[in-house]
Amino acid sequence: MGVRIIGIGSYVPDNVVTNFDLEKFLDTSDEWIRTRTGIVERRIAPPDMATSDLATRAAERALKDAGISAEDLDMIIVATATPDMFYPATACIVQKNLGVRKKPCFDMEAACPGFIYALDVASGLLNLPNYRHILVIGAENLTKFMDPEDRATYVLFGDGAGAAVLTKDDSPYGIITSCLGGDGNLGDLLYLPAGGSRRPASKETVEKRLHYTVMKGREVFKHAVLNMQAAALTVLQRAGLKKEDITWLVPHQANVRIIDATREKLGLPPEKVYINIDKYGNTSAASIPIALAEMKEKGLLKRGDLVLTVSFGAGFTWGANIIRWG
Ligand code: UT7
Numbered sequence: 001m002g003v004r005i006i007g008i009g010s011y012v013p014d015n016v017v018t019n020f021d022l023e024k025f026l027d028t029s030d031e032w033i034r035t036r037t038g039i040v041e042r043r044i045a046p047p048d049m050a051t052s053d054l055a056t057r058a059a060e061r062a063l064k065d066a067g068i069s070a071e072d073l074d075m076i077i078v079a080t081a082t083p084d085m086f087y088p089a090t091a092c093i094v095q096k097n098l099g100v101r102k103k104p105c106f107d108m109e110a111a112c113p114g115f116i117y118a119l120d121v122a123s124g125l126l127n128l129p130n131y132r133h134i135l136v137i138g139a140e141n142l143t144k145f146m147d148p149e150d151r152a153t154y155v156l157f158g159d160g161a162g163a164a165v166l167t168k169d170d171s172p173y174g175i176i177t178s179c180l181g182g183d184g185n186l187g188d189l190l191y192l193p194a195g196g197s198r199r200p201a202s203k204e205t206v207e208k209r210l211h212y213t214v215m216k217g218r219e220v221f222k223h224a225v226l227n228m229q230a231a232a233l234t235v236l237q238r239a240g241l242k243k244e245d246i247t248w249l250v251p252h253q254a255n256v257r258i259i260d261a262t263r264e265k266l267g268l269p270p271e272k273v274y275i276n277i278d279k280y281g282n283t284s285a286a287s288i289p290i291a292l293a294e295m296k297e298k299g300l301l302k303r304g305d306l307v308l309t310v311s312f313g314a315g316f317t318w319g320a321n322i323i324r325w326g
Pocket of ligand 1: 027028029032033036037112151152153155190216217218219220221224254255258282284312313314
């Protein structure tokens with residue numbers, strides 16, 4: 001039995017913050033950000049807008065696109081590293097917001113590749129008799145966890161959400177295969193030091209700004225390039241496909257230079273790669289579903305197109321999916 005994406009939708013907050021806006025309070029420049037990352041602007045959620053708010057709006061759009069109601073869902077999975085709170089799961093809050101009850105719901109924390117992980121997990125579950133429709137959401141409110149005084153991280157991230165409705169299906173369309181990877185040995189290159197059980201919130205952790213993300217960017221960059229290239233090749237091999245079979249490469253949007261390196265390894269021309277980092281920055285687990293929703297809206301995705309998604313993030317974690325669109 002196959003698993004098809006029957007609906008997709010996304011939501012980003014209205015508030016646009018440009019590189020020039022950041023120049024006003026950070027020792028940075030539009031030129032540096034643009035040339036080093038490809039980012040021109042990003043969306044920043046207002047203080048009272050939580051991850052579940054972004055996720056719910058994306059979910060409503062995906063359900064509308066799928067032509068089913070929230071009542072038809074058998075499960076909700078939210079991939080996020082920035083939940084509303086530790087518990088309840090953001091997926092439970094989304095369920096409440098959608099006005100339904102008694103559905104299994106849980107969050108998945110696999111950082112930037114969270115949506116790719118969730119597609120693979122949901123595909124496995126949809127092969128069981130219990131489930132027919134699963135809502136998978138990638139949603140992040142990352143800017144609340146970036147230090148506005150740290151130019152090395154604050155300029156990179158943005159907020160947003162994307163959602164997909166998955167269903168059992170025996171057509172030739174859908175998720176063909178996935179490959180997931182992880183390595184916890186290098187976790188200290190990208191992490192959020194305080195607020196968890198290792199370093200619970202205290203006056204000291206707040207004073208030391210330990211509730212903000214720490215990243216050794218250059219090191220992460222090298223691992224991102226290597227692992228995204230490897231994951232893309234592995235998933236192609238697993239699917240029995242050649243590089244030239246791919247219609248679209250839809251990579252995680254962390255840095256346009258990482259995207260270019262992945263594309264070059266696959267030998268794909270630039271027009272086969274979807275890039276929107278210029279508008280949204282790095283939205284972590286939301287970047288791939290936001291891209292897919294935008295591509296669908298623009299009419300770029302045609303029935304039968306072979307889409308390769310690939311991502312890398314904190315953990316480290318990485319992964320890729322091959323989807324035959326339709
Ligand atoms: O989402 C998945 C995980 N994240 C990633 O994949 C991100 C991976 N890393 C990157 O994308 C890049 O490493 C960054 C964009 C974070 C940084 O680019 P880089 O080319 O690796 O720069 P760098 O960290 O080596 O810094 C170069 C210089 C440094 O100055 P010095 O030491 O050469 O004087 C930094 O202090 O650029 C400086 N710098 C900045 N300058 C202006 C760092 N951030 C900024 C900034 N504005 N915002």
